[in-house]
Amino acid sequence: xxxxxxxxxxxxxxxxxxxxxxxxxxxxxxxxxxxxxxxxxxxxxxxxxxxxxxxxxxxxxxxxxxxxxxxxxxxxxxxxxxxxxxxxxxxxxxxxxxxxxxxxxxxxxxxxxxxxxxxxxxxxxxxxxxxxxxxxxxxxxxxxxxxxxxxxxxxxxxxxxxxxxxxxxxxxxxxxxxxxxxxxxxxxxxxxxxxxxxxxxxxxxxxxxxxxxxxxxxxxxxxxxxxxxxxxxxxxxxxxxxxxxxxxxxxxxxxxxxxxxxxxxxxxxxxxxxxxxxxxxxxxx
Amino acid sequence: xxxxxxxxxxxxxxxxxxxxxxxxxxxxxxxxxxxxxxxxxxxxxxxxxxxxxxxxxxxxxxxxxxxxxxxxxxxxxxxxxxxxxxxxxxxxxxxxxxxxxxxxxxxxxxxx
Numbered sequence: 001x002x003x004x005x006x007x008x009x010x011x012x013x014x015x016x017x018x019x020x021x022x023x024x025x026x027x028x029x030x031x032x033x034x035x036x037x038x039x040x041x042x043x044x045x046x047x048x049x050x051x052x053x054x055x056x057x058x059x060x061x062x063x064x065x066x067x068x069x070x071x072x073x074x075x076x077x078x079x080x081x082x083x084x085x086x087x088x089x090x091x092x093x094x095x096x097x098x099x100x101x102x103x104x105x106x107x108x109x110x111x112x113x114x115x116x117x118x119x120x121x122x123x124x125x126x127x128x129x130x131x132x133x134x135x136x137x138x139x140x141x142x143x144x145x146x147x148x149x150x151x152x153x154x155x156x157x158x159x160x161x162x163x164x165x166x167x168x169x170x171x172x173x174x175x176x177x178x179x180x181x182x183x184x185x186x187x188x189x190x191x192x193x194x195x196x197x198x199x200x201x202x203x204x205x206x207x208x209x210x211x212x213x214x215x216x217x218x219x220x221x222x223x224x225x226x227x228x229x230x231x232x233x234x235x236x237x238x239x240x241x242x243x244x245x246x247x248x249x250x251x252x253x254x255x256x257x258x259x260x261x262x263x264x265x266x267x268x269x270x271x272x273x274x275x276x277x278x279x280x281x282x283x284x285x
Numbered sequence: 286x287x288x289x290x291x292x293x294x295x296x297x298x299x300x301x302x303x304x305x306x307x308x309x310x311x312x313x314x315x316x317x318x319x320x321x322x323x324x325x326x327x328x329x330x331x332x333x334x335x336x337x338x339x340x341x342x343x344x345x346x347x348x349x350x351x352x353x354x355x356x357x358x359x360x361x362x363x364x365x366x367x368x369x370x371x372x373x374x375x376x377x378x379x380x381x382x383x384x385x386x387x388x389x390x391x392x393x394x395x396x397x
Binding site: 094 | 369
């Protein structure tokens with residue numbers, strides 16, 4: 001069972017929800033929490049545990065072999081990302097633009113672009129009682145989040161049974177990294193705030209999930225600020241609102257200290273339990 | 286000598302395009318033959334990635350010795366242009382092509 005927590009707008013509370021929800025579940029069952037926001041993972045600020053594993057992650061990049069190349073230009077013509085450029089009698093490869101699709105390498109008639117391993121980041125696994133926490137972090141200077149997100153999900157699939165509850169703290173936005181982080185999820189929780197900006201980005205996120213044909217629901221964070229437009233939008237579009245987390249200065253204070261919230265604020269915990277119940281029911285169905 | 290400009294049109298009075306990779310046109314002026322050649326680069330809008338290297342590659346095929354542009358190329362494009370041995374002058378983003386050419390002739394543009 002895979003639950004992805006995404007948002008559209010950044011800073012709406014994905015990590016707060018992911019970490020607290022995972023900790024609440026871990027009071028009773030085994031749970032895997034994965035921070036898939038590999039460009040700036042931050043769940044680890046709130047989850048402490050013993051390190052169990054540390055893997056270097058690689059992606060495959062073509063390397064030009066000048067001595068066998070016939071300068072036919074097929075590689076350049078077929079690269080959709082302009083990561084391979086022919087400049088006169090030279091072939092230039094831009095590793096940051098490369099999506100590791102192998103097209104240039106496979107199509108090269110003289111095998112002059114063999115794929116070579118290049119380090120892109122690191123995966124770490126921690127354990128705290130019932131919770132396994134996995135954090136992947138892209139190296140500084142790396143531009144492609146998707147391969148690392150994909151490899152992290154692959155790692156989780158391989159190492160944990162399909163019945164284990166998995167919570168994916170996803171990247172913000174609606175572009176490739178979010179799609180990679182949510183495309184295998186059984187359910188996507190979209191966290192928003194009840195403001196015009198929150199609604200605008202929620203709309204984009206909902207459209208993305210519809211396109212992916214993903215079951216999804218909304219959690220309204222900082223309920224009480226802004227207006228009722230998000231609620232009305234969800235009603236009109238038949239999107240279940242799983243919880244309304246009340247706006248509270250205390251949440252921000254605990255967050256700023258890197259602490260979990262639900263153990264300290266009963267109203268927060270009550271809303272979290274609604275989400276827990278929803279997920280358990282969803283799992284049964 | 287052939288001088289390339291990043292532009293929004295293909296005439297002397299056209300505005301410069303301050304962007305390099307996503308420039309609308311590349312205009313090349315051959316000051317010996319007093320001739321223009323141009324390339325319509327507007328398809329670059331459809332490219333999500335790698336606009337810099339792609340435009341650089343196009344520029345290379347037009348074989349200018351000098352490029353006059355606005356903001357200057359990004360990292361990937363700069364790598365290609367350096368390999369291609371093209372000298373880059375920046376800061377002409379708000380000028381017309383003619384003004385940019387005069388500024389270059391009068392050494393008023395900054396070398397990248």
